[in-house]
Amino acid sequence: xxxxxxPNRILVMGFALFTLIGxxxxxxxxxxxxxxxxxxxxxxxxxxxxxxxxxxxxVDTATTYNLxxxxxxxxxxxxxxxxxxxxxxxxxxxxxxxxGIKERLILGEQLNQSSLQGLIRLLMMVIYTTLIIEALGFxxxxxxxxPDWGWLKGxxxxxxxxxxxxxSAGFELFGMIDPFSSLSIYRDDVIVNMTVGxxxxxxxxxxxxxxxxxxYSKTRKLSLHTKLVLTMTSILLLLGxxxxxxxxxxxxxxxDSLHWLDKGMAxxxxxxxxxxxxxxxxxxxxxxxxxxxxxxxxxxGASPGSTGxxxxxxxxxxxxxxxxxxxxxxxxxxAFRRTIPNDNVYKALTITVLSMLFVIINVIFLTMTExxxxxxxxxxxxxxFGTVGSSMGITPELSPYGKILIIICMFVGxxxxxxxxxxxxxxxxxxxxxxxxxxxxxx
Numbered sequence: 001x002x003x004x005x006x007p008n009r010i011l012v013m014g015f016a017l018f019t020l021i022g023x024x025x026x027x028x029x030x031x032x033x034x035x036x037x038x039x040x041x042x043x044x045x046x047x048x049x050x051x052x053x054x055x056x057x058x059v060d061t062a063t064t065y066n067l068x069x070x071x072x073x074x075x076x077x078x079x080x081x082x083x084x085x086x087x088x089x090x091x092x093x094x095x096x097x098x099x100g101i102k103e104r105l106i107l108g109e110q111l112n113q114s115s116l117q118g119l120i121r122l123l124m125m126v127i128y129t130t131l132i133i134e135a136l137g138f139x140x141x142x143x144x145x146x147p148d149w150g151w152l153k154g155x156x157x158x159x160x161x162x163x164x165x166x167x168s169a170g171f172e173l174f175g176m177i178d179p180f181s182s183l184s185i186y187r188d189d190v191i192v193n194m195t196v197g198x199x200x201x202x203x204x205x206x207x208x209x210x211x212x213x214x215x216y217s218k219t220r221k222l223s224l225h226t227k228l229v230l231t232m233t234s235i236l237l238l239l240g241x242x243x244x245x246x247x248x249x250x251x252x253x254x255x256d257s258l259h260w261l262d263k264g265m266a267x268x269x270x271x272x273x274x275x276x277x278x279x280x281x282x283x284x285x286x287x288x289x290x291x292x293x294x295x296x297x298x299x300x301g302a303s304p305g306s307t308g309x310x311x312x313x314x315x316x317x318x319x320x321x322x323x324x325x326x327x328x329x330x331x332x333x334x335a336f337r338r339t340i341p342n343d344n345v346y347k348a349l350t351i352t353v354l355s356m357l358f359v360i361i362n363v364i365f366l367t368m369t370e371x372x373x374x375x376x377x378x379x380x381x382x383x384x385f386g387t388v389g390s391s392m393g394i395t396p397e398l399s400p401y402g403k404i405l406i407i408i409c410m411f412v413g414x415x416x417x418x419x420x421x422x423x424x425x426x427x428x429x430x431x432x433x434x435x436x437x438x439x440x441x442x443x
Contacts, residue, residue: 012420275307
């Protein structure tokens with residue numbers, strides 16, 4: 001039994017169970033508008049998208065689901081964003097249940113922590129951080145949504161979109177104006193763009209990074225992980241804003257008609273949305289070069305222990321540093337005067353290779369099942385794997401086989417290919433064997 005129920009396998013089984021429960025709740029007529037019917041596959045797609053905090057949808061959320069259905073989606077987003085193990089342990093603490101070693105091991109795996117020390121304190125800080133940031137987002141968005149939609153509806157919209165943005169989900173409720181339009185009606189609104197954009201940035205940074213930065217005035221110390229995350233995130237945001245703005249500046253379907261300040265704001269917003277899935281521009285009308293660059297951003301994704309997906313920014317920077325180290329003829333990968341362990345380098349390489357293979361295989365299969373060009377299919381697959389939620393418009397038109405493939409992409413993308421691989425093949429307590437070394441020719 002010890003080798004059967006490893007922490008990784010419990011995470012996989014728990015994720016599948018919560019998704020299935022969500023799918024059933026979204027499938028029953030109680031969750032739909034009176035004139036709408038939803039198949040179980042579409043309900044499963046929506047539940048997977050919400051619980052994996054992706055945001056891809058095959059049916060418009062606002063026009064298909066009623067208040068109960070929307071609240072089910074919101075609950076899946078919140079639990080999926082902070083992690084179902086985190087949520088379960090938190091409620092166990094509330095009812096006074098003792099948290100044992102087994103629960104701590106699973107929680108450590110969920111929070112991407114190698115040590116069991118201080119896990120419960122970290123969990124409580126994760127909950128507090130989530131509530132505080134989402135509350136701030138709710139207050140700021142209320143200033144815009146309440147005047148537009150009235151007190152009750154405006155506050156509900158502010159709450160829904162604050163939770164959706166911080167958890168990098170990308171679900172929105174403005175489909176009654178234009179289905180699948182995301183936040184395009186607020187394209188030139190500073191409050192909505194900046195609030196949602198910064199909620200996505202904070203969600204993508206990860207709880208450990210947010211907590212360390214918040215406590216910096218007291219500790220005067222940042223870990224290597226936090227330094228690398230902040231550095232890489234800043235580079236991606238700046239580079240993304242500049243390149244999207246330059247590429248789309250004269251595109252009549254996206255930025256051309258906007259004021260130059262609005263062009264910069266829209267470019268910044270879509271740079272932040274590499275993990276969140278919200279959009280203020282029609283992504284399908286962007287130039288192919290811009291779309292390919294966004295694909296790269298989505299593949300990299302957020303940071304470990306965050307609400308976002310992708311291979312993670314630390315994985316990307318470790319790979320780049322490893323290449324730079326090899327080019328310089330050195331053996332130790334160094335960042336901020338700290339040597340990165342070889343285990344981390346191997347793990348980063350493994351995650352990158354597995355992720356690329358997974359994306360390539362799914363792109364091949366999806367080009368066989370769908371009537372769409374290669375770039376559109378690649379964008380959809382990477383968006384699902386990176387749990388981003390951006391789409392070029394083919395999601396509602398997917399065939400049943402295409403929907404199943406994207407569901408698998410979202411499932412694997414949220415859990416991570418390495419976690420899924422460990423769940424399938426790893427045995428606890430098995431000793432490794434050291435074989436003799438022999439060099440081979442490379443390059």
